Amino acid sequence: MDLALLRTFVTVHRAGSFTRAAALLGLSQPAVTSQIRTLERQLGRPLFLRQARGVTPTTIGDELAHKAAPHLDALVEIAEAGVDDESSLRTLHLAGPPEFTAERALPALTELTGEDGQGFALRASFGNAEEVLEGLAAGHHDLAICTARPRGALLTATALCDEEHVLVAAPRWAERLRAGRPRRKTARALRPGAKSTPTLKDVLAVDEAPALENIPVVEVHESLPFVSRYWASVFDSRPPAPGSVIVPDLRAVLACAAAGAGLAVLPRYLCASALEHGEVVALHEPAVPPLRTYFLVVRTGTLAMPHIARAHEWLMGAADDWC
Secondary structure, three states: OOOOHHHHHHHHHHHHHHHHHHHOOOOOHHHHHHHHHHHHHHHHHOOOOOOOEEEOOOOHHHHHHHHHHHHHHHHHHHHHHHHHHHHHEEEEEEEEEEEHHHHHHHHHHHOOOOHHHOOOOEEEOOOOOOHHHHHHHHOOOEEEEEEEOOOOEEEEEEEEEEEEEEEEEEEHHHHHHHHOOOOOOOOOOOOOOOOOOOOOOOOOOOOHHHHHHHOEEEEOOOOOOOHHHHHHHHHOOOOOOOOOEEEOOOHHHHHHOOOOOOOEEHHHHHHHHHHHHHOOOEEEEOOOEEEEEEEEEEEEEHHHHHHHHHHHHHHHHHHHHHO
């Protein structure tokens, strides 16, 4: 049996589409269709059911993919190892959200660029979950970081780390909250001798969402994705007000919040330094803070390529110290 036909078959099985498989293989769609039909004639069985959108494998197709895919991936690994030993520097294409990719993934991966003769060149792209997954599926990226677990057999996702979200604002907003509310048993007074500017441990513990109604909101989008998720998780309600400042970058959201523009919900890793230096304070510290999971995603089978496998392993190890 022709290995090229099996490779095309496995790619179609994972992609769920002749069109997407053709793009990944660098072939025309008619060529992919012809190869699948040839394989079906050789086997005497249909491998796919043609649907209005894409294809669905038959039970015979699923069985063949289960048997053939691991061996094809092993052959790719052998071939790619030979290429890595003999050719010039490989290039790794990474995609993910701008803030997390810039603050976490890229600094970690740059340690591998050009290192000990086994490194690689690095190219990065930024985008939301839908954009980076579409790019990965189309073959534009080798690795993708996103907060949505992809469906289907084409992409394989591994949980990378959990990101804790913190409700923050400039110190003056915490002072206003303290001045505007009666002292309660659940509130924390300033420690004796503490500075007048509240710190993370000094700030008033806000127990109810209404206490925050008069504070403007800083967000990355009009839909208030971070604030809405926090309110739903912690207060079981919706945010009381629309966004006052909307800027599509969490680093800019932090800068605006520190400047006094209003409250914001930010990943702890992004605002940890600002919290430590008193540029912002945490307005609320729930017993169980809201979390968001990041996934490291590859096209199924591509971990057989040494440079992708090395980057994947390196990021998984580095993530133990993140978030």
